[in-house]
Amino acid sequence: MQIFKEIEPLRAFLVEKRRAGLSIGFVPTMGALHAGHLSLIVASRAQNQITVCSIFINPIQFNNPNDLVSYPRTLDKDLTLLNSTGCDVLFCPDEAQMEMSVHSLLNFSFGTLETVMEGKFRPGHFNGVAKVVAKLLHIVEPDTAYFGQKDWQQFVIIRALVEGLRFNVKLQSVETVREQDGLAMSSRNLRLSEGQRKQATLLYSSLCQARQKLKAGDSILSVKEFVNETFRSKADFSLEYFEVVDSENLMPLNNVHEAERPMACIAAFAGNVRLIDNMFLL
Numbered sequence: 536m537q538i539f540k541e542i543e544p545l546r547a548f549l550v551e552k553r554r555a556g557l558s559i560g561f562v563p564t565m566g567a568l569h570a571g572h573l574s575l576i577v578a579s580r581a582q583n584q585i586t587v588c589s590i591f592i593n594p595i596q597f598n599n600p601n602d603l604v605s606y607p608r609t610l611d612k613d614l615t616l617l618n619s620t621g622c623d624v625l626f627c628p629d630e631a632q633m634e635m636s637v638h639s640l641l642n643f644s645f646g647t648l649e650t651v652m653e654g655k656f657r658p659g660h661f662n663g664v665a666k667v668v669a670k671l672l673h674i675v676e677p678d679t680a681y682f683g684q685k686d687w688q689q690f691v692i693i694r695a696l697v698e699g700l701r702f703n704v705k706l707q708s709v710e711t712v713r714e715q716d717g718l719a720m721s722s723r724n725l726r727l728s729e730g731q732r733k734q735a736t737l738l739y740s741s742l743c744q745a746r747q748k749l750k751a752g753d754s755i756l757s758v759k760e761f762v763n764e765t766f767r768s769k770a771d772f773s774l775e776y777f778e779v780v781d782s783e784n785l786m787p788l789n790n791v792h793e794a795e796r797p798m799a800c801i802a803a804f805a806g807n808v809r810l811i812d813n814m815f816l817l
């Protein structure tokens with residue numbers, strides 16, 4: 536695997552590959568890689584001749600400074616995993632290289648897409664995400680970029696970014712990879728205590744039960760109350776939101792049949808570790 540820490544040598548390398556007619560797949564990450572990230576690499580490798588992964592912990596997408604400080608950093612292990620998955624190129628720039636600043640004049644706003652769920656509880660988060668993804672897409676110029684379904688709201692916002700700015704890139708969402716008990720794999724899972732980890736399947740089980748109840752005809756309101764109640768009885772966990780939305784535009788639904796592809800989305804704290812998950816409903 537070729538490793539680049541600077542933008543210009545990476546660009547020069549990729550220009551050559553493009554000139555040779557090779558297609559480029561791109562997987563942006565913040566490192567602490569797990570099987571979820573690797574499934575994106577595998578998807579990219581299946582469809583492209585060159586797969587580029589980036590590892591960059593974007594400081595301006597963390598609205599909570601403690602979350603940034605405690606975000607896991609496991610570069611040696613990441614390199615081993617990327618090598619064994621057949622990734623061709625790793626781009627791991629430092630902060631100076633990426634020049635990310637919340638104070639820069641260029642800012643993104645995504646209207647109603649970012650006033651709900653993650654956007655509502657993490658002010659400024661999607662502006663930070665959009666700034667880094669726009670910059671990375673501009674640097675790598677991939678044919679296709681791959682994102683996990685786990686961060687569905689992020690995917691919808693990046694789709695709006697790409698369509699709005701006419702980026703010449705296809706976007707692909709890849710199904711969430713889960714632990715055996717259903718917990719969505721996440722770099723943040725490393726920060727769970729043993730006890731929290733055992734109970735963390737609560738997010739997934741709530742989504743499964745919600746889906747079952749909605750399929751059986753229960754109202755969204757009653758299902759929301761059910762999920763609220765489930766979390767109320769767990770001392771170590773607190774529910775931040777549970778929403779049933781139209782997965783296309785993220786608008787909350789009153790009835791699952793109002794949308795072609797309704798989705799349930801959940802965010803909860805286990806101690807001070809914030810976890811999210813989602814599930815298509817029908």
Ligand code: AMP
Pocket residue numbers: 563564565566570571572574575681682683684685686709710711712713719720721722
């Ligand atoms: P992150 O490093 O958390 O920024 O994630 C980088 C990419 O990996 C994003 O597109 C995530 O949606 C995706 N991802 C994270 N966890 C999973 C998972 N469990 N399954 C599939 N993709 C994932």
